[in-house]
Amino acid sequence: MKKRNVDLRELLPEYRIEPSAIAESSSTTYDLISNVVHDGEPGKGTYRVHVLHKGSGTWYELQDLHVVDVLPQMITLSESYLQIWERRDVSELFKKV
Numbered sequence: 404m405k406k407r408n409v410d411l412r413e414l415l416p417e418y419r420i421e422p423s424a425i426a427e428s429s430s431t432t433y434d435l436i437s438n439v440v441h442d443g444e445p446g447k448g449t450y451r452v453h454v455l456h457k458g459s460g461t462w463y464e465l466q467d468l469h470v471v472d473v474l475p476q477m478i479t480l481s482e483s484y485l486q487i488w489e490r491r492d493v494s495e496l497f498k499k500v
Contacts, residue, residue: 408434409432431490432490434488436454436455436487436488437454437455437487438452438481438486439485440481441484450484451465452466453478462478464477
């Protein structure tokens with residue numbers, strides 16, 4: 404699963420138009436910044452949260468008071484309960500080119 408630079412245009416009904424008709428300031432590209440995982444049965448169990456530290460690009464796993472850094476590849480191995488994505492600005496897309 405790709406976690407950065409994901410274009411969700413085809414999933415957003417307001418963007419199901421010709422790409423040339425979309426304003427230059429509109430962006431449909433997103434980066435995963437957090438992932439919540441539930442371990443256990445419905446009604447009981449524990450939650451783990453994967454959070455991206457944007458300054459360093461490091462992913463962390465939080466469970467209760469325990470915090471450890473994790474490889475980005477490990478995030479996709481867990482079944483997500485909730486994902487939080489951040490939309491990129493068009494200007495940021497061109498900064499990395």
